[in-house]
Amino acid sequence: MIATIAIDSAACPVHIGPELLEGVRDFIDAELSDVDRILLIADGRVLEHHGARLRGFVGVPVHVLPSGEVAKSLRQLELALAACADEGLSRSSVIVSLGGGATSDLAGLTASLFKRGLRVVHIATSLLAQVDASIGGKTAINLPAGKNLAGTFHAPTAIFADTSILRTVSPLDWRAGLGEVVKTALIAGEAQLAFVEQNVDAILERDLDVVADLVRRCVEAKGAVVTEDPFEEGPRRVLNLGHTFAHAIEFAAGYTGIAHGVAVACGIGLALEAAQEIDLLEDADLPKRVNRLFGRLGLPRTILELRSPMRPLAPSVLMRAFEHDKKGRFGEPRFVLPKAVGRFDLSVKLDGELLEHLLR
């Protein structure tokens, strides 16, 4: 076991280490001494399994969200805002989120809107939320037309990444988090990608020392990108590697059955293939290398692995989802494609024929 690491990333302290849940209340009382009220917004399933570990939260009101992406609806936003009003939150209050990326997205949006902005503290309980979703202040809900189409930038006041909780995460959610881990490693550069490759066994065993080190590396890498460009006006777009494909896949799957990180892994595979097809790729071995890593981590290497008769992920539906890619104009999606580890083209236009070929 390693001790807690507290790092500053994107102007927000991120606490990483085992058994942190117990200390969240102490942190709030000590560091945010002007807080008048707390509202816990929690994934119901996480709350059931880990809520008792939140020392000092007896009597704190709880607003429960459904597990997973279904939490990111306008209806859930309405219920969460009503809870803020019912519990008498003021601008001196703090919302504490407990859950994965969907929870922090919805709780963060609620915090940014109620009375035009309360503080939010994220307790990230999934690997994906710890390495990616909780960092950087993006909040969102989904609209019928596409994923994350409405949201804000609202930096959290603190983030807690309790690594011991990761022991209890389902194998599927674990794999999903690894999709974002590989994405972040590809962006951070050779050293981080090599770290992941060299520690695959320890990662799969969820060795908490290695996992804490991994989370820290991801937080630092993403934090550096976000600090440079908090509102995604330029360089931050690199974090969307694989995401235009991933959002389309999740949209086509009706936001159920395919975890975000798994879709991201598939999206990275597609981005590598696209880069190869248009001769952008300079490191010709990269697709094979990433492919091998995905295989060892249990992540999909092609879209075929995600398809089933019940989930056809039809190219026509995927193409439609691209229309609302936030990086481009309507109907002109822009893709982040890799040239090599750590080097990307952030705004590639791909023609329709190539896209349909890739998605077949």
Add this chain to the structure above:
Amino acid sequence: MIATIAIDSAACPVHIGPELLEGVRDFIDAELSDVDRILLIADGRVLEHHGARLRGFVGVPVHVLPSGEVAKSLRQLELALAACADEGLSRSSVIVSLGGGATSDLAGLTASLFKRGLRVVHIATSLLAQVDASIGGKTAINLPAGKNLAGTFHAPTAIFADTSILRTVSPLDWRAGLGEVVKTALIAGEAQLAFVEQNVDAILERDLDVVADLVRRCVEAKGAVVTEDPFEEGPRRVLNLGHTFAHAIEFAAGYTGIAHGVAVACGIGLALEAAQEIDLLEDADLPKRVNRLFGRLGLPRTILELRSPMRPLAPSVLMRAFEHDKKGRFGEPRFVLPKAVGRFDLSVKLDGELLEHLLR
């Protein structure tokens, strides 16, 4: 007639003058040359009367809002976001709002949320929107628990205050706007208050030269406050003069029948009375002076003038509405009270007994 005045206020150009509607499209084409699509979000009644004046808007999609405060609901936000998606807006698009304060509040919130932020241009068509609501970037919807309880800060890209349109505003809406005019004058200082007093007749006749001058003065005064404190962390609170009372009155009236600016006038009267009661007031003649001005402008001088058997504005309901005052903790509203023209205490706690006395 005076020519168009273009002033920079809170980092946003505000165009003030007669017959500006015709030039909005030219402005967008010239100044925002990267815009890919435009969505007009318009108050249906204003659109009907003035839409034809929007030269170059043929073929621009329109999303229609109901007139007045009812536009500021989560349901209307949902419909507006869906319109953004349906019309294929991207981050390069611009939303143009056409209407009063409720329209710019809802359109501004929609713009700040869709794809995490599009540009918005406000065409402010009511006096209240021209002198106050469109300036400063606050957006909001109402929640069942209270007025403006969910929203963002999202600065517009440009504001058009077409003064000729003010000739067509209903007498009630005109008076409502004058409530915010007096508020701004009290904040701006003696010169501006004297300007209003000296020009009452011209204002009531809607002399467009005087009105344009009045709008400019208000925009400059509010713009200066907002520029100093864009996120209302301190000095901007002064703009809430009369508003804690006003929001409670509007809440108690079910957001119908009492225009915001009329409620603000009543709120200013109550703030003056409160300041007198707690010996905060240094300028003992101020209540009488404001009272006289309100009388000449056709604005209410006491809450009794707003009460009717169908609209009792019961003290108990008003007291409940205070609980969610955004300047204080829950149940501890903070009032902006005047000491003299241009001088205020921004965070006064009033005890329950005094409040009930004032509201009787």
